[in-house]
Amino acid sequence: xxxxSQSPSNKVTEKGKDVELRCDPISGxxxxxxxxxxxxxxxxxxxxxxGNSAPDKSGLPSDRFSAERTGGSVSTLxxxxxxxxDSAVYLCASSLGYGSYEQYFGPGTRLTxx
Amino acid sequence: DQQVKQNSPSLSVQEGRISILNCDYxxxxxxxxxxxxxxxxxGPTFLxxxxxxxxxxxxxxxxxxxxxxxxxxxLHIVPSQPGDSAVYFCAASSTSGTYKYIFGTGTRLKxxx
Numbered sequence: 001x002x003x004x005s006q007s008p009s010n011k012v013t014e015k016g017k018d019v020e021l022r023c024d025p026i027s028g029x030x031x032x033x034x035x036x037x038x039x040x041x042x043x044x045x046x047x048x049x050x051g052n053s054a055p056d057k058s059g060l061p062s063d064r065f066s067a068e069r070t071g072g073s074v075s076t077l078x079x080x081x082x083x084x085x086d087s088a089v090y091l092c093a094s095s096l097g098y099g100s101y102e103q104y105f106g107p108g109t110r111l112t113x114x
Numbered sequence: 115d116q117q118v119k120q121n122s123p124s125l126s127v128q129e130g131r132i133s134i135l136n137c138d139y140x141x142x143x144x145x146x147x148x149x150x151x152x153x154x155x156x157g158p159t160f161l162x163x164x165x166x167x168x169x170x171x172x173x174x175x176x177x178x179x180x181x182x183x184x185x186x187x188x189l190h191i192v193p194s195q196p197g198d199s200a201v202y203f204c205a206a207s208s209t210s211g212t213y214k215y216i217f218g219t220g221t222r223l224k225x226x227x
Contacts, residue, residue, distance in 0.1 A: 004157070033214075033215070035217070040219075041219060042118075042120075042203060042217045042218050042219035042220055043158070043203060043205075043217035044217075045214055045215065045216065045217070048214055056214055058214070059214075091157055091158070093157070102148070102160045102163065103148075103160065103215065104160070105150075105157030105158045105159070106157050107155070107156055107157050108155075108156075108157055
């Protein structure tokens with residue numbers, strides 16, 4: 001079956017522009033996570049969606065970052081007024097949800113802000 | 115505040131020998147731990163997990179050990195193979211929380227042929 005897909009795979013944008021990153025989770029997975037990995041760093045948690053519950057946004061670094069999950073499936077991560085420090089690989093993962101802890105990751109979107 | 119620490123950024127091991135990757139955590143609420151393996155330009159893939167009710171979990175060449183009193187876990191790979199060369203991340207979660215995972219910074223393993 002299809003795994004987690006993310007688009008675009010690479011994105012170069014100018015400082016100050018808005019970007020949207022997309023994640024298609026595995027069908028039937030109710031939990032969806034966004035992480036980012038900056039150069040030489042570990043995976044930094046950003047946001048977590050579980051079913052229809054309110055998302056856990058505790059990892060979002062600033063109010064320039066927001067995420068939506070429409071219909072309990074596809075998710076978009078939006079970064080407004082991008083800054084150079086936003087340059088990183090943005091990873092999406094999904095899991096079956098409560099009671100299932102294994103996360104399946106997508107290949108990531110490499111964002112470069114110039 | 116780094117709640118999950120992997121203090122060795124890199125490790126080199128000869129093919130056929132044992133690789134030991136270490137991970138320390140500070141939050142006593144963590145009760146579920148996972149190891150992920152990541153190749154360049156790919157997302158991390160799940161390797162093995164352990165619940166705090168156990169102190170060892172084994173899957174083929176991979177064994178994870180958990181020492182709760184020391185807040186320490188380790189991943190053993192025996193025997194190591196060149197295809198094991200990757201970055202390994204440990205992650206921790208509290209199952210009484212929102213299943214948010216905290217990842218370490220990773221250890222780059224190189225298995226020398």
